[in-house]
Amino acid sequence: MDELAIFGGQPVFSKPLKRYNSIGNEEVNAATEVIKSGALSPFLGDWKDIPNVGSFYGGPNVQKFEKSIKSYFDVEYAITVNSWTSGLICAVGAIGVEPGDEVIVSPWTMCATATAIVHWCAIPVFADIEEETFNLDPKSIKNNITEHTRAIMVPDIFGHPANIREIKKIADEHNLILISDTAQAPAAKEYNSFAGTDAHIGGFSFNYHKHIQTGEGGVLITNDPIYAERMQLIRNHGEAVVEGKGVKDISNMIGYNFRMGEIEAAIGIEQLKKLDSLIYNRINIANRLTSELSKLDGIKTPIIRDGYTHSFYVYGIVYDQKATGVSRDKIFKALKAEGAPVVDCYANLHLYPMYQQKIAYGKKGFPWNSEIYKGNVSYEKGICPVAEKLNDESFLKIPLCDYEFASDDVDSLIHAFKKVWSNLEVLNTTNI
Numbered sequence: 001m002d003e004l005a006i007f008g009g010q011p012v013f014s015k016p017l018k019r020y021n022s023i024g025n026e027e028v029n030a031a032t033e034v035i036k037s038g039a040l041s042p043f044l045g046d047w048k049d050i051p052n053v054g055s056f057y058g059g060p061n062v063q064k065f066e067k068s069i070k071s072y073f074d075v076e077y078a079i080t081v082n083s084w085t086s087g088l089i090c091a092v093g094a095i096g097v098e099p100g101d102e103v104i105v106s107p108w109t110m111c112a113t114a115t116a117i118v119h120w121c122a123i124p125v126f127a128d129i130e131e132e133t134f135n136l137d138p139k140s141i142k143n144n145i146t147e148h149t150r151a152i153m154v155p156d157i158f159g160h161p162a163n164i165r166e167i168k169k170i171a172d173e174h175n176l177i178l179i180s181d182t183a184q185a186p187a188a189k190e191y192n193s194f195a196g197t198d199a200h201i202g203g204f205s206f207n208y209h210k211h212i213q214t215g216e217g218g219v220l221i222t223n224d225p226i227y228a229e230r231m232q233l234i235r236n237h238g239e240a241v242v243e244g245k246g247v248k249d250i251s252n253m254i255g256y257n258f259r260m261g262e263i264e265a266a267i268g269i270e271q272l273k274k275l276d277s278l279i280y281n282r283i284n285i286a287n288r289l290t291s292e293l294s295k296l297d298g299i300k301t302p303i304i305r306d307g308y309t310h311s312f313y314v315y316g317i318v319y320d321q322k323a324t325g326v327s328r329d330k331i332f333k334a335l336k337a338e339g340a341p342v343v344d345c346y347a348n349l350h351l352y353p354m355y356q357q358k359i360a361y362g363k364k365g366f367p368w369n370s371e372i373y374k375g376n377v378s379y380e381k382g383i384c385p386v387a388e389k390l391n392d393e394s395f396l397k398i399p400l401c402d403y404e405f406a407s408d409d410v411d412s413l414i415h416a417f418k419k420v421w422s423n424l425e426v427l428n429t430t431n432i
């Protein structure tokens with residue numbers, strides 16, 4: 001039995017893993033072409049096209065990238081943005097939330113999913129998640145609907161789509177709008193539809209950590225012409241454009257500059273061509289991990305529900321310490337000492353200081369403690385027991401998004417887990 005690195009043995013990983021990098025010559029050439037053209041962003045905050053100057057809808061690469069996205073995801077509209085955070089802000093504004101409306105959201109997502117709601121002075125209400133997929137639990141969504149609920153914001157976390165069929169039924173019953181935050185699950189499928197396409201609005205992030213990237217960037221997708229136009233307006237100085245464009249409903253048409261540049265769009269066009277093969281690689285890595293790690297006591301490897309596919313942004317493990325007698329924290333420390341790329345937590349957004357103190361705009365508690373909000377949301381510890389227990393006791397993740405995971409690295413990772421598991425007895429009896 002090899003001595004664990006945490007007790008002075010040789011670590012399994014002798015050098016740091018190589019960072020995931022999907023950028024190749026195709027992207028370098030495409031970006032170079034744009035730079036040589038000098039037209040780095042011919043967007044105009046004017047709804048008319050002005051030849052040789054620009055367009056409200058962006059430059060040629062932006063429009064071409066949007067066309068490729070529409071065709072790939074088979075949707076009517078694709079609207080690129082300078083980040084998916086901006087995209088989420090556009091989406092929440094476009095559906096016409098009123099200040100003080102409640103929007104149900106998951107605590108297990110990146111903070112921007114919920115911040116986009118606060119941005120419009122609406123109130124995030126955190127429903128609990130399912131332990132199996134880490135996505136919103138439809139039962140908990142139902143329990144959190146009030147007379148103030150306007151929409152449900154549904155992340156497809158770690159690459160496994162949420163239970164959109166059930167969630168859609170609930171949304172339809174209560175006349176709620178559905179927004180999918182599919183940042184982490186591009187090309188994952190639910191019953192032959194791409195994740196994100198079954199909601200009123202969906203979309204993806206193209207930040208540096210995502211399956212495909214443009215540095216910073218994102219795209220909104222929808223089949224609804226009204227939401228599409230409203231998102232285009234919020235993206236691009238809407239308040240200055242509505243009059244010329246003859247827009248009647250000017251609510252939430254506070255426009256920003258959320259526009260994607262031409263260099264990013266040119267890179268995105270090349271990246272999208274690689275998406276299928278990049279996801280195929282991820283699935284192979286995940287399958288190899290599952291075939292070995294599922295043999296270890298106390299480990300629940302990621303499930304893929306019938307009718308779904310997983311794009312494995314993250315490989316999420318649920319660890320049951322009752323099966324081994326060794327705490328998750330000890331296992332985590334031992335794996336880290338072996339150099340294994342594991343992380344022992346994700347997010348519990350409701351416990352962030354903004355929600356705990358209900359302080360966002362100014363110091364007086366707006367929008368929670370104000371006339372506009374008639375509800376009674378709680379952010380107390382305990383409101384999302386499944387999410388909280390995962391973070392406190394049982395979750396481990398392998399961030400497939402961050403490293404290349406060459407074949408040898410996958411072998412080493414499996415070896416690191418097996419080495420730790422063959423030392424459970426020692427870990428159980430020793431303080432670390």
Ligand SMILES: Cc1ncc(COP(=O)(O)O)c(C=O)c1O
Nearest residue numbers: 083084085110112183205206207
């Ligand atoms: C689920 C989720 N939502 C939103 C975002 C925000 O995306 P961006 O970084 O493109 O603004 C991210 C980014 O990590 C994410 O993972």
